[in-house]
Amino acid sequence: MQKRNLAMLGxxxxxxxxxxxxESDPYFLQVFIMIMLFAYWGAAWNIISGFGGQMSLGHAAFAGIGAYTSTVLFISYGLSPWLGMLAGGLVAGGFGLLIGYPCFxxxxxxxxxxxxxxxNVIRILVLANQTVLGFEIRGAQGLSVPWRGNSLANMQFLNxxxxxxxxLGLLIVVLLASYCIKRSRMGYYLAAIKTNQEAxxxxGVNVTRYKLLAQFISVFFTAIGGTFYAQFILFIDPxxxxxxxxSLEMAIIALIGGQGTVxxxxxxxxxxxxxxxxxxxxISGDLAALPVIIYGLALMLIIYYLPEGISKYLGRFYNKPAARRGEGK
Incomplete structure (x- = not known):
């Protein structure tokens, strides 16, 4: 069944x-880009929180680290965002390990x-400071990504x-990584840790080691998504x-769809x-927070009616015809 589901996803x-x-309408493409970006972030969050059962509600910190790292390197040294993306992922990954060890x-x-x-600590530090380690981040004003022309090397495009x-390519990569992790020894260990850490x-499972490994992979992918976001919007709003x-949106998307599933x-x-x-x-003004309200209502409904997420329900519904065919043989 796993192979059939993977084929369907493909x-x-x-x-x-x-x-x-x-369809080439810019708004239509904008919506689909945001769908894939949040699916990407949700899949990255899912590696540590869905597979490993470590419920993180601070993953936006690592998206921010990735965005600021690549943008500062782009502004200060002219480093291509493709390299800045990897640098941001590694910086965020190292930071995730440093924080994860005591938090786990x-x-x-x-x-x-x-x-x-x-x-909250990272957000307050960014909002309160104009520079960090000598690099300008402009505090609460936010940081603009300079336009340096329509170029693949600069990850900047006119349309x-x-x-x-x-x-789409990044989403495919993180989904394949999730599939490989879930089907690997690491995936089975994470499932065991999620079910009963003491057991x-x-x-003999090295609990701390596999938690930290899952944390690094999850944080690395999240930071790469932050770089994409910065290059796409051309502005970092802290x-x-x-x-x-x-952070809540990343978690809710995975929870509603089905945490621990690809x-x-x-x-x-x-x-x-x-x-x-x-x-x-x-919608603006007093109703600007409506998306968060919708996310919260959707989460409550899913927890009450489909606690395992939509994917588990669809999986059971999808497998019923196959089960009936098996009974008829």
């Missing part, structure tokens, strides 16, 4: 790749609260089609990119992101 992604050939000693709600505290294919430890709302973050993003993008585009 067919869907192949169909998505043809969309710019059918905490359990349940305490770990979640620690990730929220980490996000949205190249961004569409770039985030896994008593059976209130948005380092905000709790973004397809879950994609399903969650397809369902929630279009609604959020439409409301952001047409």
């Amino acid at each position: 067919a869907i992604l192949a169909a998505v790749a043809l969309l710019p050939l059918v 000693k905490l359990r349940g709600t305490y770990f979640t609260l620690a990730t929220i505290a980490l996000l 949205k089609v190249p961004y569409f294919y770039l985030i 896994a430890n008593s059976l 209130q948005r990119l380092l905000g709790f709302d973004l 397809l879950g973050p994609v399903l969650g993003a397809v369902i929630l992101v279009p609604v959020a993008e439409i409301t952001r585009a047409h």
Whole structure:
């Protein structure tokens, strides 16, 4: 069944790749780019929180680290965002390991609260300072990414089609990585840790090692998404990119779609992101927080009616005909 699901996902992604050939409206492409970006972030979050059961609500911090690292290197040294993307991923990964080691000693709600505290500390430091380590970040004003011409090397394009294919490629990479992890020894160890950490430890699983490895991979991918976001928007707003709302969206998308599954973050993003993008585009003022309210309501409904997520429900529904055919033989 896993192979059939992977084949179905491949067919869907192949169909998505043809969309710019059918519809070139910038707003249409913008919505699909954001769907794939949040599916990407949800899949990255899922590696540590879905597979490993370590509920993080501070992952936006690592998206911000990736965005600021690549942008500062781009501005100060003219380093290509492609290299800055890797640098940001490694910096965020190292930071994730540094923070993860003491935080993984905490359990349940305490770990979640620690990730929220980490996000708030980083956001406050960025908002309160114009420079960090001698590099200008412009504090609460935000940091603009300079336009240096339509160029693949600079990851800057005049239309949205190249961004569409770039985030599609990144999404495919993180989904393949998720599939390989889930089917590997590491995936089985993470599942054991998620189910019963003490039992896994008593059976010889190096719990700390696999948590840190999952943390590094998750954080690395999240930071790369932050670089893409910065190059796509050409501006880093610390209130948005380092905000709790973004961390919550990453988590809710994976939870609604089905945490611990490969397809879950994609399903969650397809369902929630279009609604959020439409409301952001047409609603302002007192109702500007409506997307977050929608996310919260959707999460409550899913937890009550489909606690395992939409993907698990669809999987059971999808497998029923096969089961009936097997009974008829």
